[in-house]
Amino acid sequence: MLSxxxxxxxxxxxxxxxxxxxxxxxxSLSVGWVPTNSLITCFDTIGEGPYGSFGDLVLAGDPEAxxxxxxxxxxxxxxxxxxxxxxxxxxxxxCCPRSMLKAAIARLQQxxxxxxxxxxxxxxxxxxxxxxxxxxxxxxGFCALAPFGADLGGAxxxxxxxxxxxxxxxxxxxxxxxxxxxxALRAADEAVLLRALTQTVAQRxxxxxxxxPLVAPGAVGxxxxxHLSLRHPDGTPASYxxxxxxxxxxxxxxxxxxxxxxxxxxxxxxAPSVISYARLVPNxxxxxxxxxxxxxxxxxxxxxxxxxTDPEIASRFNWEVRPVDAAASPYLVMAALLxxxxxxxxxxxxxxxxxxxDLSELDSARLAALGVERLPDSLPAALGRLSRSDxxxxxxxxxxxxVYRGHKVSEIAHVDEISExxxxxxxxxxx
Numbered sequence: 103m104l105s106x107x108x109x110x111x112x113x114x115x116x117x118x119x120x121x122x123x124x125x126x127x128x129x130s131l132s133v134g135w136v137p138t139n140s141l142i143t144c145f146d147t148i149g150e151g152p153y154g155s156f157g158d159l160v161l162a163g164d165p166e167a168x169x170x171x172x173x174x175x176x177x178x179x180x181x182x183x184x185x186x187x188x189x190x191x192x193x194x195x196x197c198c199p200r201s202m203l204k205a206a207i208a209r210l211q212q213x214x215x216x217x218x219x220x221x222x223x224x225x226x227x228x229x230x231x232x233x234x235x236x237x238x239x240x241x242x243g244f245c246a247l248a249p250f251g252a253d254l255g256g257a258x259x260x261x262x263x264x265x266x267x268x269x270x271x272x273x274x275x276x277x278x279x280x281x282x283x284x285x286a287l288r289a290a291d292e293a294v295l296l297r298a299l300t301q302t303v304a305q306r307x308x309x310x311x312x313x314x315p316l317v318a319p320g321a322v323g324x325x326x327x328x329h330l331s332l333r334h335p336d337g338t339p340a341s342y343x344x345x346x347x348x349x350x351x352x353x354x355x356x357x358x359x360x361x362x363x364x365x366x367x368x369x370x371x372x373a374p375s376v377i378s379y380a381r382l383v384p385n386x387x388x389x390x391x392x393x394x395x396x397x398x399x400x401x402x403x404x405x406x407x408x409x410x411t412d413p414e415i416a417s418r419f420n421w422e423v424r425p426v427d428a429a430a431s432p433y434l435v436m437a438a439l440l441x442x443x444x445x446x447x448x449x450x451x452x453x454x455x456x457x458x459x460d461l462s463e464l465d466s467a468r469l470a471a472l473g474v475e476r477l478p479d480s481l482p483a484a485l486g487r488l489s490r491s492d493x494x495x496x497x498x499x500x501x502x503x504x505v506y507r508g509h510k511v512s513e514i515a516h517v518d519e520i521s522e523x524x525x526x527x528x529x530x531x532x533x
Contacts, residue, residue, distance in 0.1 A: 214357075
């Protein structure tokens with residue numbers, strides 16, 4: 103059997119090497135890797151960085167993060183195994199996204215004594231349905247998606263992913279798939295596997311799935327919403343307090359405050375493409391400010407609605423981080439969120455106060471009074487905030503920040519001189 107050992111890299115791309123003769127999930131698979139691979143952008147350019155032609159690494163697959171990728175006519179079944187990048191002596195490579203997430207998980211557990219449960223919601227474009235307008239949320243639109251969706255659900259279940267919803271979303275040929283929550287590392291693994299399975303199953307149906315953040319400036323965007331909640335080591339819920347602001351417990355309040363405080367510094371990791379920022383504007387049902395909201399789908403962090411009479415409210419209570427898209431590696435997204443949450447606990451931040459206004463209508467003085475700021479309005483601006491942040495450098499290391507900046511500067515340069523239409527088309531093809 104042919105298997106692919108892979109990482110979700112700094113471009114959010116699934117890159118690795120194929121291995122003959124061994125089945126993913128039956129044993130660990132390892133391949134050679136090189137540091138400069140971290141500088142490969144989504145357009146296959148290479149950014150400036152500290153590595154060059156020197157150095158050897160190992161990309162070692164984890165059998166717990168593996169699945170079979172279904173075949174079809176002219177498409178063999180293959181294996182897919184996600185893994186960690188390390189030096190030859192076993193030390194984690196400083197730009198390995200999965201290793202960075204493991205470090206963030208350990209830090210949050212150390213400072214809070216709690217575990218994070220998470221789930222990723224993915225919106226994406228399905229090209230080739232050839233449907234006219236009027237399909238959004240309709241039964242007809244659902245039926246058009248059903249052959250693809252049924253096969254995707256089966257592939258997810260075979261991979262150990264529990265599918266929940268298949269939605270014919272609002273945008274033209276836009277769909278959404280959700281899955282059940284899992285511990286943070288597994289949730290990120292499943293987000294990576296889900297993207298690969300979606301694109302492969304779509305291809306088998308003569309379709310093409312694109313996770314591009316945006317297909318055109320005025321179009322409906324594709325977001326990735328990350329749902330988070332807390333558990334004690336014994337599995338009991340730790341996020342909810344009926345008397346807390348918006349229902350947040352004391353540790354959850356400090357963590358959400360940390361998210362909001364550091365969101366501007368990590369935005370380049372959550373929405374890392376040039377076109378991401380055409381989606382993160384007011385009145386687009388995405389996010390434009392670092393605010394907490396209740397039942398507000400323009401808030402950067404939204405406390406999700408739960409039935410106050412539900413006896414299981416504590417286990418269902420969660421919050422959703424919204425200014426994220428699939429140009430980002432799920433590992434980097436989760437690592438950044440968990441570090442920000444841990445910082446909130448370490449610094450003893452008070453819980454944030456939810457906003458209840460249209461923030462786009464408020465002037466800077468009123469926003470400042472609420473403790474709210476506008477998110478960066480471009481990738482260069484977001485990259486500048488990240489590059490100047492001593493806090494982010496402390497979390498991830500100076501080398502990673504340097505490499506990530508070089509990676510993104512190359513991506514920005516690649517689209518700087520082309521037309522807007524060509525730029526959106528390039529991202530659509532890449533993702």
